[in-house]
Amino acid sequence: MNQKPEHAGLVTATVVVALILSILPLPGGLHAYAPYWMALVFIYWGLESRSLGHLGQAFVCGLLLDIFTGALLGQHALSLLIISYLLGRFRHRIRFFPPWQQSLAVLALLLNDRIIQLWIIALAGRGLPDWSFWIQPVVAFVLWPWIFLLLDALRLRARRTA
Numbered sequence: 001m002n003q004k005p006e007h008a009g010l011v012t013a014t015v016v017v018a019l020i021l022s023i024l025p026l027p028g029g030l031h032a033y034a035p036y037w038m039a040l041v042f043i044y045w046g047l048e049s050r051s052l053g054h055l056g057q058a059f060v061c062g063l064l065l066d067i068f069t070g071a072l073l074g075q076h077a078l079s080l081l082i083i084s085y086l087l088g089r090f091r092h093r094i095r096f097f098p099p100w101q102q103s104l105a106v107l108a109l110l111l112n113d114r115i116i117q118l119w120i121i122a123l124a125g126r127g128l129p130d131w132s133f134w135i136q137p138v139v140a141f142v143l144w145p146w147i148f149l150l151l152d153a154l155r156l157r158a159r160r161t162a
Contacts, residue, residue, distance in 0.1 A: 110141070
């Protein structure tokens with residue numbers, strides 16, 4: 001990893017928290033409204049410090065997410081791999097957007113992710129999901145400024161204490 005030593009623990013902790021939030025059971029139909037936590041963490045760290053910028057890290061974290069969520073093995077791995085690639089490609093543009101434009105970029109990345117997930121579901125021969133399948137990117141779009149501010153505050157606090 002090409003991350004600074006003071007960030008290593010924080011990056012690992014945010015990935016673990018994202019994994020826990022991803023597998024946390026939610027009551028009723030609220031599961032459709034839970035954002036793709038791991039992707040949001042990868043997007044943040046990819047924008048701010050390239051700490052999770054390696055495609056191998058995205059693949060491994062995606063495999064872990066596949067294992068813990070019971071998804072088709074490789075489904076989230078491919079998804080995070082493509083998000084990390086696109087983020088690395090457009091990082092210098094997205095990074096300096098104002099928060100509302102960053103939210104639009106996050107929405108575009110996550111809508112692209114939904115299309116990839118839909119493709120994988122179709123290839124696996126499972127039925128097409130209902131309309132609630134498309135809610136996650138919209139929820140992430142709305143939450144992105146607050147998630148960004150929270151993770152940024154944690155990163156700055158970790159930098160001060162190191």
